[in-house]
Amino acid sequence: MKNKKIIVALFFLPLLSCKRNLKTEGPNLEDLYGEFKILQPFQVSSGTVDFSTGESVHFTCKFNKPSDWTLTITGPNKAKKILTGKSNTLDLNNAVWNGTTTHFPTFSTGLCDAELFVKADSSYHKLKVQVNGKKKPGGQVVADFETGIQSGWKVFAQTGANMSFLIRDTGIIPEGGKYYDMGGAVNWDWLIGMIDFPASAYGTGGFKLGGNPDDLYFNVVINRPANLTNGIVLFQFREDENSDGLFNTNNEDMYSIELNNLKSGWQIYSIKYSELVCLVNGSPSTPKGNGRFDADKLFQISCLFLANPSSGYSKVGMDYIVFTQGKPLEL
Amino acid sequence: MNKRLSNFKSIVPFLLLAWSNNLISQQKKVWASGQARSVFQQNKYGSAGDTVTPVMTNSGHALADLTLNASPNSSTYLNATIRVRNDFGGFWGSGVTFDLRQLYLKGLIKNSIRYQLGDINYKLTPFTFFSNSEELSGQQNKIVNVYRQMVHTDWFYTKDNTWRQQGAAVDFSLDINNKLFRSIDFDLFSSRVNPTDFQLQSERFFYGGNSTIHLGSDLQAGLNTMVLSDVKGTSKSKSFFSNAVYTGNVKYLKKGSIFNVEASGEFGTSKFEIKGGSDAGSISDFFAHSQVSSTHKTTRLSFTLKYINVGPGFRSVGAQTKRINFDALSGLYGRISNAQTIRPFTTLDLAQDASIYRYSFNPNLDKYLPWYDNMNPYGMATPNRKGQEVKLGWLTKDSLLIMKANISLLQEVVGQGVSDLRRFNGVQFQLDLNINKWLKSLKRDLTISMHQSMQNTERKTSLSQAKIDLKSSILDLGISWEFAKDFELVLSYRKFNAVGNEMMNVRNTLTEVTDFENIKADFVEETLSAALTYHFSSKSQIHAIWHKLNRTDKLIADNTFKMNQFAIVYILNF
Numbered sequence: 001m002k003n004k005k006i007i008v009a010l011f012f013l014p015l016l017s018c019k020r021n022l023k024t025e026g027p028n029l030e031d032l033y034g035e036f037k038i039l040q041p042f043q044v045s046s047g048t049v050d051f052s053t054g055e056s057v058h059f060t061c062k063f064n065k066p067s068d069w070t071l072t073i074t075g076p077n078k079a080k081k082i083l084t085g086k087s088n089t090l091d092l093n094n095a096v097w098n099g100t101t102t103h104f105p106t107f108s109t110g111l112c113d114a115e116l117f118v119k120a121d122s123s124y125h126k127l128k129v130q131v132n133g134k135k136k137p138g139g140q141v142v143a144d145f146e147t148g149i150q151s152g153w154k155v156f157a158q159t160g161a162n163m164s165f166l167i168r169d170t171g172i173i174p175e176g177g178k179y180y181d182m183g184g185a186v187n188w189d190w191l192i193g194m195i196d197f198p199a200s201a202y203g204t205g206g207f208k209l210g211g212n213p214d215d216l217y218f219n220v221v222i223n224r225p226a227n228l229t230n231g232i233v234l235f236q237f238r239e240d241e242n243s244d245g246l247f248n249t250n251n252e253d254m255y256s257i258e259l260n261n262l263k264s265g266w267q268i269y270s271i272k273y274s275e276l277v278c279l280v281n282g283s284p285s286t287p288k289g290n291g292r293f294d295a296d297k298l299f300q301i302s303c304l305f306l307a308n309p310s311s312g313y314s315k316v317g318m319d320y321i322v323f324t325q326g327k328p329l330e331l
Numbered sequence: 332m333n334k335r336l337s338n339f340k341s342i343v344p345f346l347l348l349a350w351s352n353n354l355i356s357q358q359k360k361v362w363a364s365g366q367a368r369s370v371f372q373q374n375k376y377g378s379a380g381d382t383v384t385p386v387m388t389n390s391g392h393a394l395a396d397l398t399l400n401a402s403p404n405s406s407t408y409l410n411a412t413i414r415v416r417n418d419f420g421g422f423w424g425s426g427v428t429f430d431l432r433q434l435y436l437k438g439l440i441k442n443s444i445r446y447q448l449g450d451i452n453y454k455l456t457p458f459t460f461f462s463n464s465e466e467l468s469g470q471q472n473k474i475v476n477v478y479r480q481m482v483h484t485d486w487f488y489t490k491d492n493t494w495r496q497q498g499a500a501v502d503f504s505l506d507i508n509n510k511l512f513r514s515i516d517f518d519l520f521s522s523r524v525n526p527t528d529f530q531l532q533s534e535r536f537f538y539g540g541n542s543t544i545h546l547g548s549d550l551q552a553g554l555n556t557m558v559l560s561d562v563k564g565t566s567k568s569k570s571f572f573s574n575a576v577y578t579g580n581v582k583y584l585k586k587g588s589i590f591n592v593e594a595s596g597e598f599g600t601s602k603f604e605i606k607g608g609s610d611a612g613s614i615s616d617f618f619a620h621s622q623v624s625s626t627h628k629t630t631r632l633s634f635t636l637k638y639i640n641v642g643p644g645f646r647s648v649g650a651q652t653k654r655i656n657f658d659a660l661s662g663l664y665g666r667i668s669n670a671q672t673i674r675p676f677t678t679l680d681l682a683q684d685a686s687i688y689r690y691s692f693n694p695n696l697d698k699y700l701p702w703y704d705n706m707n708p709y710g711m712a713t714p715n716r717k718g719q720e721v722k723l724g725w726l727t728k729d730s731l732l733i734m735k736a737n738i739s740l741l742q743e744v745v746g747q748g749v750s751d752l753r754r755f756n757g758v759q760f761q762l763d764l765n766i767n768k769w770l771k772s773l774k775r776d777l778t779i780s781m782h783q784s785m786q787n788t789e790r791k792t793s794l795s796q797a798k799i800d801l802k803s804s805i806l807d808l809g810i811s812w813e814f815a816k817d818f819e820l821v822l823s824y825r826k827f828n829a830v831g832n833e834m835m836n837v838r839n840t841l842t843e844v845t846d847f848e849n850i851k852a853d854f855v856e857e858t859l860s861a862a863l864t865y866h867f868s869s870k871s872q873i874h875a876i877w878h879k880l881n882r883t884d885k886l887i888a889d890n891t892f893k894m895n896q897f898a899i900v901y902i903l904n905f
Contacts, residue, residue: 018600018617020642022745025715026836026844029748033796066846093609214567 051099099135152201498522570608616642
């Protein structure tokens, strides 16, 4: 019986080592029902940041009860990053800035203003962040237009009125200093002009894509002028499935993405490679080839600029065509 | 054509006879069993000013669970059950469904290792793997329990609180028989909870078991483990969930000449963890529970004293998942009033509406309605509770009287939002009086029953907005009379009322409290019921049941309504 008692006592030994956190659960109700207070002032994790090395900064602030807030960071080149939320804290979970932009151009280096607006007491809180290095967008670049039209690209423009298929250098655009200007009026055809990016223009291995098409994003940055809404940008993706160095329209896949109803100003458009569709005259259709998304066999990307012939002059700016892995492009 | 039909009619009984003969000839190696029921319900609804909700609905169904039992040898058994259901109004097959309801194989290896594969009913302890009974299920309302039993059958809920799972279970015992140990039992289990969708939902498995050492005939000690975990690599998700519970339990039973005494205890820890993703984090805590009970052999009076302490961070998905989904919409008059707002649940819904029940596990602490049970909404494993419970019981030798009383005094372990603690007081009292045991002139059963339970939740604090005061009570009165052989008449009256306020927890994915939601209640619900039952045998009955329910809500006018129900329920087991 004595041995039994020892065994039973051994069973309860672990209880002696149990310690419990007796902290109150949930938000403090006295804070929640009291007057709104800022418990910790608006601060930044670091006064300087170099986004080019992958650094980021986060902002902190603590209120006694949840409130709507807006954090606006403005760069020396008028670039803006806006973060919003409703919470009682700003921290690593909801107020991180990794150098990306909400309103283009992208941030340049220099001193940025960070302003926090707290709706509960309509207060503004300001501080400065020194940016020493710009964010480097990753991915497999198809075109950034910084060094002109590359050999192998094929540009075609109709002989319409006010045609402008050319690279412009304004210095203030989402990425770099130059972009591609596509514009004109063609009253007999939807096609205004186009540009082909064949894989052969990128050397051995072509676009150097592969992997899971669910994790591969096609991205492009497009600017629609505020007063011109009729432009349509159509991208076509031709796959050389049998690797014979040619694209056969009868037995190989061509996928597309049609960007219409473009938003005003510079915007990033991203789509998973696996979400591209087969279009024939703008209507969904069945791919002619194996029906798989073989990004590693991408033969050519074509960008067609279209508009209704009766709609008159149309124009868009295009910049930074890039494939990214795992997530859409962030600039 | 008619001749062909006539021939067909004559062939069917012949085939059935041949089949049954075949079964018999196989010396019960294959046999059939099952259950059938037919239900017809007519419901009437009424509410002042409501011109949108239909006043009357009719529904019904007939179903049969046909079980094929096979025992190809003395150590193997196969069970396959098919449910055939026909909703009334669906003629010539349009409303008929066929489902494979149950399939399992069990057997014995070398006369020592028992196993079961397929559908399994499994439980461990109330803190590890345990299907807690739903709210108000302890109420002894005989009429309502006719429906409750159908819900339990449909959702595989059992009296011993097992969860229905798909997986495998093995148990075996090692006989030692030395001075210290008699034997050690092992019991292992695994089930698949979620299949992967190959995108963001990973495969999720329960696995665990129990080993119990028998130290003589009166003492045993056990270790219990239950882990619910995602399997890495089965989806693209970067977030992986796991919940591990480890407990130890001891049980001592002493049979004396005057008293039987039983003492038991369980303690353990849990860890609830999300690895990766934006919700990453972990919560861990522990619990302790002990109980002493004693029964006086002569008078059959029993006494139980219980102590419990469950930490606020104790998480055990297998023991805290609720049967009722309080976010669900009732299948009967789910929306009411001209604005078609969601109808609040009634006590009748809790007992009879199968559509609000579930058997899937929820890693987050489920929603509950505090007026039905605020003390132990997640059973004994309810986090953030400590206190004691006293139970008294008396069952007279001649079964004239069955009396049970239960007093619970619990409080929180830590405060929520304020340092002041909620205090929970609960009282339950049940009395069943078998009059025919007293008046010997009565040849048939006549039973009067009364059951009352009350719960109070109170938090006294200096902050007026944080004060909590919620009271709820339920009274059941019933009389059951076998007025002729196999004919039974049951009458009952039920009153449920709730008044006060509570601050419900709003939790994040990691089940931490992030906010509070104020709720108020001030309503009374009264149900008058009558049932006439004919018992064909102990296995089959037909009931004619009538309910009249009035709900009066002083806070929300739309939630004041009347519902009448008449039903014919036929149940047959074979």
